[in-house]
Amino acid sequence: MTLSMQPAVSGWEPGLSRFNTHCSYCALQCALKMKVDTAQNRVVKVWGRRDFPTNRGLSCVKGQTAHQQIHHSDRLIRPLLRESKEGTFREVDWDEALDFTARRLQETQKAHGADSAAVFGGGALTNETVYLLGKFARVALKTRNIDYNGRYCMSSAAAAQNASFGVDRGLNFPLADIFESRCILLVGANVAECLPPIQVFLKRAQKLGARLIVADPRNSRTSDIADLKLMPKPGTDSALALALLSEVIAEGGVDEKYLNQRVGGFEPVLAFARGFNAAWGEKITGVPDLLIRQAARWLIRFKPSLILTGRGAEQHSKGVETVQSFINLALALGQVGKVGGGFGTLTGQGNGQGGREHGQKADQLPGYRSIENPQDRARVAQAWGIDEKDLPQKGLSAQEILQAADAGTVRAMWVVGSNPAVSAPNGRRMKNALSNLSFLAVSDFFFSETCQTANVVFPATLFAEEDGTMTNIEGRCVLRRSGVKPPGEARSDWKVIVDLAGRLGAGQYFSYPNTEAVFNELASVTAGSRADYSGMNYSKLERNRGLFWPCPDPNHAGTFRLFESSFFHPDGKARMKLVEYRESAEEPDADFPYRLTTGRVLEHYLSGNQTRRIEALRSAVPEPFVEVSEKLSRRLGLKAGHKVKLTTRRGEVRLSWKASAEQEESTLFVPFHWGGEESVNLLTQEALDPVSRMPELKVCAANLTQEEENP
Numbered sequence: 001m002t003l004s005m006q007p008a009v010s011g012w013e014p015g016l017s018r019f020n021t022h023c024s025y026c027a028l029q030c031a032l033k034m035k036v037d038t039a040q041n042r043v044v045k046v047w048g049r050r051d052f053p054t055n056r057g058l059s060c061v062k063g064q065t066a067h068q069q070i071h072h073s074d075r076l077i078r079p080l081l082r083e084s085k086e087g088t089f090r091e092v093d094w095d096e097a098l099d100f101t102a103r104r105l106q107e108t109q110k111a112h113g114a115d116s117a118a119v120f121g122g123g124a125l126t127n128e129t130v131y132l133l134g135k136f137a138r139v140a141l142k143t144r145n146i147d148y149n150g151r152y153c154m155s156s157a158a159a160a161q162n163a164s165f166g167v168d169r170g171l172n173f174p175l176a177d178i179f180e181s182r183c184i185l186l187v188g189a190n191v192a193e194c195l196p197p198i199q200v201f202l203k204r205a206q207k208l209g210a211r212l213i214v215a216d217p218r219n220s221r222t223s224d225i226a227d228l229k230l231m232p233k234p235g236t237d238s239a240l241a242l243a244l245l246s247e248v249i250a251e252g253g254v255d256e257k258y259l260n261q262r263v264g265g266f267e268p269v270l271a272f273a274r275g276f277n278a279a280w281g282e283k284i285t286g287v288p289d290l291l292i293r294q295a296a297r298w299l300i301r302f303k304p305s306l307i308l309t310g311r312g313a314e315q316h317s318k319g320v321e322t323v324q325s326f327i328n329l330a331l332a333l334g335q336v337g338k339v340g341g342g343f344g345t346l347t348g349q350g351n352g353q354g355g356r357e358h359g360q361k362a363d364q365l366p367g368y369r370s371i372e373n374p375q376d377r378a379r380v381a382q383a384w385g386i387d388e389k390d391l392p393q394k395g396l397s398a399q400e401i402l403q404a405a406d407a408g409t410v411r412a413m414w415v416v417g418s419n420p421a422v423s424a425p426n427g428r429r430m431k432n433a434l435s436n437l438s439f440l441a442v443s444d445f446f447f448s449e450t451c452q453t454a455n456v457v458f459p460a461t462l463f464a465e466e467d468g469t470m471t472n473i474e475g476r477c478v479l480r481r482s483g484v485k486p487p488g489e490a491r492s493d494w495k496v497i498v499d500l501a502g503r504l505g506a507g508q509y510f511s512y513p514n515t516e517a518v519f520n521e522l523a524s525v526t527a528g529s530r531a532d533y534s535g536m537n538y539s540k541l542e543r544n545r546g547l548f549w550p551c552p553d554p555n556h557a558g559t560f561r562l563f564e565s566s567f568f569h570p571d572g573k574a575r576m577k578l579v580e581y582r583e584s585a586e587e588p589d590a591d592f593p594y595r596l597t598t599g600r601v602l603e604h605y606l607s608g609n610q611t612r613r614i615e616a617l618r619s620a621v622p623e624p625f626v627e628v629s630e631k632l633s634r635r636l637g638l639k640a641g642h643k644v645k646l647t648t649r650r651g652e653v654r655l656s657w658k659a660s661a662e663q664e665e666s667t668l669f670v671p672f673h674w675g676g677e678e679s680v681n682l683l684t685q686e687a688l689d690p691v692s693r694m695p696e697l698k699v700c701a702a703n704l705t706q707e708e709e710n711p
Ligand SMILES: Nc1nc2c(c(=O)[nH]1)N[C@H]1C(S)=C(S)[C@@H](COP(=O)(O)OP(=O)(O)OC[C@H]3O[C@@H](n4cnc5c(=O)[nH]c(N)nc54)[C@H](O)[C@@H]3O)O[C@H]1N2
Pocket: 026, 027, 153, 187, 188, 189, 190, 191, 193, 194, 195, 215, 216, 217, 218, 220, 232, 233, 234, 235, 236, 237, 310, 311, 312, 313, 347, 348, 349, 597, 598, 599, 600, 601, 602, 603, 604, 605, 606, 669, 698, 699
């Protein structure tokens, strides 16, 4: 495979070359250029590419330091095999690690059935890896149990968009469309810290005349620039959406012509919403009725108006309903499909979008095909050269796989690109579940908390060490080029999949010279599907700065906007869904009077296994904290510099605290980027959304007390 290395920079910097790549972290997939000292195989400089339309030269502190991972002394460079119960490991060669893994997987499956082995993937993996991982689970391992960390991330938004629009592409339009918006409502999204270039774009949109409304129980860095702040109690967003819809109806803001032409099922939803108003909304959400009415008026008056949701609205046991209730609002306003208006959801992980399209989800086959649909099954089985009857059925979701490990029905697992020991809710039980497995293999480039319970650890390559494609927040598939050689014996995930498949006797289905060949197979398997990549190839992706799916033939330029003329349901219409407000799984009570919510800070990424190792990021935010409203901190007599004790029905954690001036008073916020005794997931709960199987990561009942001893 040729690298996109360019020749040494115009002669005056001998031994230096440059290559184009994309950031290792979030869904923006900021386009970066890296300068490499070729003799040392070292990246010496990084900058954002101005010619790339998604980030326009911007990048955040994580992207700017992402290359420090490459040369980090903590890199895993040889496979590790556990040699004792206490968790000591020895380095082994690849053959030993792979032979051992294949043998243990086979022994487990022989004794306990095919589904006793599970695969747990991630949204940071390339499309090629995700595609192969899904194929590996079904064809080589023959298990139905494969799922991924996107269950904790995009599953509610995805299920809601599928139900309402017939397809799920996080944003159904290019990001640059927000410059056309005149009103933007962000619900439970802190883009200033999580997707920082978007904060810059929002400011620009404001300069161009847009009003920004932010719904967040906290005073986030994003709400700092809001023209209107709504601070709902965690878990009450669907009531906010219903109150907004009722006010839009009362103000005459419903676009009836649009509804008649483009939407099905709206009459009962509008009739139901008429029974509510802003005063009811205030009772449930705590947002003053005046502000709810003002927000509704802005959404009507300042068009195009756009609604965007983030995990704050979605990571709930009613996440799907909540997203649907905001889609109802956007449809009633007649905005979905209009440039600068409508509805979208902000995908989080680097390949959170492609990761849910190409088959590592329990219910999905590549191209968003359904594993439960006979035609879809037949099509994919034929492409893979297997009998449809041999294709396993739908399996367990991510949290349910871990629960099955706890129960002893899943006994062997391979985790690729996830750190559930930190990121899964009800952490103590989940750690037990991982230790309960009779065999655990983990692929990572840094030794994670999940590796601690592994029997085998495979050293993986990093973003700049292997070519592959990622599908970004917009639905734009981009080619991420490599420009440095991996350290030691680190091996790309896709190669490890191929190696293991061979050892499991399925080598004939996994014969690829490089990732480009994998991509070409993926693209052809998706032909005719909803997420159709069949008109894409590596050189076309590179020439076009990525391509939006569907892209059904080689001459197709990609689909920038999905819903301009129709939706993806057979009648071409979107659907409204009647959503009644219901309470969260745990509401505050006398023992646990507050609402604990969780999320992120700018400097750290997810379970923190990557960013806690980068000095500039670690020192900026070295430890977790709980953010408390100023009022509550005074009421509780919290002492500056002293730790506090945060308790829920699942456990307790000691933390520093910070006061926040305006925060909704019942809300306590903790970032989740740390493991061990500092992990906020020791406190979170497992209540799952009935449709998406998303756990309720964004709210549970909690108590907070001052710790007596000094810090
Ligand atoms: N720096 C950084 N950036 C990241 C990531 C990271 O870990 N670190 N992760 C990436 C990933 S995978 C994701 S999914 C995205 C997540 O991006 P976001 O969804 O923006 O991130 P969160 O901080 O989880 O939550 C957003 C906001 O929701 C608010 N919130 C909490 N509960 C509720 C509620 O009930 N209702 C409402 N309306 N708001 C609520 C929180 O106060 C928080 O400010 O970020 C991506 N980018």
